[in-house]
Amino acid sequence: MPLVTNLIDDKSPLIHYDSTWLPGTSxxxxxxxxxxxxxxxTNNVTNAEVTFTFNGTAIWWYSARRNNHGSFVVQIDNVSYGPYDGYSAVEQFRVPIFNVSGLNQGTHQLTLTNTGSGTTIYVGADVVSESRFLFYSSYDSPLCAADRVAIECWKC
Structure with a gap:
């Protein structure tokens, strides 16, 4: 079975931000x-959350690491990871700030929670990459077709 990797931009409707997350501008x-x-x-509110449901075996969350970025935790299927620190004295862009692999093939929910405070409170979303095994079948179900269209519309 081939492994397929999809990139989902932060603007995708597949990523669900709470009301405190805002699109970044120049x-x-x-x-x-x-x-x-x-x-x-981006977000600078402690305990703000973003969720992403995916079907696969691995996921990478990309963002920037900067001097105003802070800590966050991640949950996948109610299993906690972290805390992680998004701080960096040297600005870095398009870097993975979280990843996990070896998940069972299937549907998973990732929740990223901003736990920063003070001057290092920002957490960002840039792009999400998820991997899944491609199963071949003699027909495509409506769910599979809809999923494929949604991913294709929002990948690079």
Whole structure:
């Protein structure tokens, strides 16, 4: 079975942000062009969450690591990972800030929670990469076709 990797940009409707997450703009960040497709979504509210449901065996969450970025935790299927630190004295863009592999093939839910405070409170979303095994069958179910269209519309 071949392994398929999909990239999902931060603007995709497949990623669900709570109301405190905002799209980044060049007015907010003059380095906007450093992000994947020149877009990013950001948050500076402690305990704010973003969720992404995926069907696969691995996932990578990409963002920037900067001097105003802080800590966050991740849950996948109610299993906690972290805390992680998004801080970096040297600005880094399009870097994986979280990844996990070896998950059972199937549907999983990732929740990223901002746990930062003070001057290092930002957490961002740039692009998500998920991997799944491609199963061949004699027909495509409507669910598979809809999933494929949604992914194709929002991948690079």
């Amino acid at each position: 007015a907010d960040d003059q380095l906007e062009d450093q992000y994947y497709h020149g877009t990013f979504t």
